[in-house]
Amino acid sequence: MTWKTAAIAAVLMGALAHDTAAAEAPAAFRQCAACHSPASGAPGIGPSLARVYGSKAGSRPGYNYSAKMVQSGLTWDDPTLARFLSDPKGTVPGSKMAFAGLKRPEDVLAIVAYLKTLR
Numbered sequence: 001m002t003w004k005t006a007a008i009a010a011v012l013m014g015a016l017a018h019d020t021a022a023a024e025a026p027a028a029f030r031q032c033a034a035c036h037s038p039a040s041g042a043p044g045i046g047p048s049l050a051r052v053y054g055s056k057a058g059s060r061p062g063y064n065y066s067a068k069m070v071q072s073g074l075t076w077d078d079p080t081l082a083r084f085l086s087d088p089k090g091t092v093p094g095s096k097m098a099f100a101g102l103k104r105p106e107d108v109l110a111i112v113a114y115l116k117t118l119r
């Protein structure tokens with residue numbers, strides 16, 4: 001391999017690695033990070049948000065949810081997450097997520113897009 005092909009290969013591998021890594025957290029996620037880890041593993045005050053997208057509400061392993069969250073019957077798809085993150089208490093009354101909700105629609109969109117990348 002010449003230095004040129006080696007350099008091209010390195011650039012391509014960098015691009016691929018970048019595509020498969022979780023996206024960088026949007027600024028608004030700082031509000032969530034006080035209680036949630038984006039990595040799988042030990043929960044904080046709230047459950048880990050790894051693989052939460054597409055899952056059934058209250059189903060992350062190793063976390064002690066409120067009965068209200070488990071019984072909500074929700075599945076975390078785009079519209080359901082958008083509704084919940086804008087109005088947690090109104091969407092799941094009795095949930096123990098002590099967060100008033102995101103006010104700005106662009107923050108909701110950015111966070112939902114980010115949650116999809118957490119594997």
Ligand code: HEC
Pocket residue numbers: 028029031032033034035036045046047049052056057058059060064065066067068069070076085094095096097098099102111
């Ligand atoms: C003050 C702590 C706190 C903050 C801030 C917070 N959460 Fe939560 N979150 C929780 C708790 C606690 C639960 C579990 C609720 C229950 O069991 O009723 C939860 C549950 C969730 C769930 C449902 C998880 C599941 O497995 O069903 C999602 C999704 C979620 N939070 C996303 C977010 C996002 C995104 C943000 C930021 C916009 C955020 N949370 C901010 C504490 C918090």
